[in-house]
Amino acid sequence: MPDRRGGPGANVGDWDTGAVSGSALSTPAVASTPFELPDSALAEVGTRPFGIYVHVPFCATRCGYCDFNTYTAGELGTSASPQSWLEAAERELARAAEITGGPLVDTVFVGGGTPSLLGGDVLASVLGAVKATFGLAHGAEVTTESNPESTSPEFFAALREAGFTRISLGMQSAAEHVLKVLDRTHTPGRAVAAAREARAAGFDHVNLDLIYGTPGETEADLDASLDAVLGAGVDHVSAYALIVEDGTALARKVRRGELPAPDDDVLASRYERIDARLADAGLHWYEVSNWASNDDARCRHNLGYWDGGHWWGVGPGAHSHVGGVRWWNVKHPARYADRLSAGQLPVEGSETLTEEDIHVERVLLTVRLRSGLPLSALRDGERVAAERVLDDGLAVVESDHLVLTDRGRLLADAVVRDLLA
Template sequence: MGAALPVGEAVPEDGSLPEGHDVDRAVSFSAYVHVPFCRVRCGYCDFNTYTSGELRGARQDRYADDVLAEIALAGAVLDRAGGRRPASTVFFGGGTPTLLPPGDLARMLRGIAEQFGVAPGAEVTVEANPDTVDDRVAETLAAAGVTRLSIGMQSAVPHVLRTLDRTHRPESVAVAVAAARRAGLAVSLDLIYGTPGETLEDWRASIDAVLELEPDHVSAYALIIEDGTALARRIRRGEVAMPDDDLQADMYELVDGRLGAAGFEWYEVSNWARTDRARSRHNLAYWRGTDWWGFGPGAHSHIAGVRFWNVKHPAAYAQRLAAGGSPAAGRERPDAATLHLERVLLRTRIKDGLDVSDLSDAGRSAVAGLIADGLIEGPAAVRGRVIPTLRGRLLADVVARALTE
């Protein structure tokens, strides 16, 4: 059910932002909607998600109404802080958003449009498990204004899917992609590499399957073993092996090379797109530090320099909104040093890079050494940008540490 929430300062009952934190209308605004429902809990997952047996008083069939109540509250908060802005991106994540009736997703999107507006040409994404997408679902979402489906493929190899506790069959991915294409939706496929027992040949087979489906966008994430998950317990008992760092590095180089040869370009350490337009503009909003409001239990928001987060359980979330109050559990106002550190950490993960002028004197002094070590691109640094090389992407934490120590 996810990691513990941060400890922060209390949030007023009406959710108002602190004095002096007014909206900058020149900064773009995004909306994230967390749908915390899953049929089963995958063994590696540490997200704030719940199966039907874990809901304890929450009503999945009333969830859209709960989120719509928070959307209305957000509109009032933003009015007091200087005004609303149309959403340039909207993202329904989870959990499994497509476990809800597509009409409920459409209602929540309509609520966002009514409260804030949705900018012309906005990117609107829905995450989906492959076995929850058919023509009816895809067509309903497209008619509601969804533009993009992000499909949790994870692997094309049955034994890897079993280790991850994924419930779909490999062939379900092609069915979901075809339905999305018929509805006119862009398609992103999400992969995980480094699963215990997964070989380099298994990983090659998954990449081959992705390329055969011709998506617009691919995400590939190294498996991280989170404390408290079922997979962590299996590793602790010796049932499966811990992921191998060297094998994961080989897998990253393989996917980067294969995708590059097929016409994809990396734009963030774990993300590749066929065109600039196919990049996930919603995730870029996070990496660039713009404003977003996260709706739903456990969702995090960043508005006008303030970060706040909602209570985690769907029942507590619904109860607070039913009582007319904010579902926020706490908030924080990062200081300049924290913001600088985060900017370096995030901007050195994306192809757009970080402006050298954003670095401290010590950070600028480290640039030459990073070029010599083959971790950042020399020509880009001469032009004033810090952009990681392939080796630098594999050692992203080393790059960030050198630039911030």
């Protein structure tokens, strides 16, 4: 899945910019009040890079820790299908281009769910629809998430030929018993093999996702996972602390006492170990939960989220942001398709961000970046708080930016709370 979850331990916040959580089935319905993007927001289009996020809501099975907006075939029945989803997504892209004027797209991210379940040809069609409606800027980054078990050399070759430039694979762990706790279906070695297949198909940029702090995971398990990641030759790694989300199977097991809750001290120790191993191998953090071998390897699409960029989220439950207006689509694939078939955008709700909202989000997100938070962005009272953060050794000043120290990354949420208090 995309780089959307939180960072080390409970002290780092969760920021989900792609698809809202939950998968409760609902009755298809058409909105009574059509959504319109105001002229003030449209005037901002073209002032900064523009991204497209495409949410694929399908999964073969449900992972016990996941609360993203996903559905198995059994949950959907005959109410929706990949074909009806694709047709609806193409309609939404066409409407989005019509509304925004179709700016050239700088980044595309296909997430989920499990996009690789659709196969290379369907994902190529998705990218083809983006090209036909918006067009891609020169050097555009085009990413898809993939589950290792639903990939193959032929799959990666098809994606590369279609114009995808980056692959993100959900590895989570190299320990079989850890994968079992997470309800992951792939075998421990498959993620590394898939990463190598992607590289062989011509992908220079390949990411592996790790989840650490799973109940039963040992330090040796983590080391084995890091050994596998580093042996795969990838240029990007995302590592997320396990978060027990309400409403998930994992949360129910923890509540019943079948599994212990993640321990904050263990999570912090795991994070430090991950950072040290990756840094020694030449992958350096550029966001609290993300490491890259060089600037080109960084995920530009996610940087757009963290920098307050503009993007249109296509698909059930997808979120969008343009010019200070944020909106989100209906969750259920059948409702999503019905809205678009009726000639309406599939928007469930929206909000116009105030200056205060924009400021808070800038502090919240930018402080997580290695480039840091510009001191000029701080208000008078926040500058006083920043002095305390500096005195406590949680940050340093580099080129007039507040940059988290190693200890500060472990307490990133606390730093944000101090700055905004």
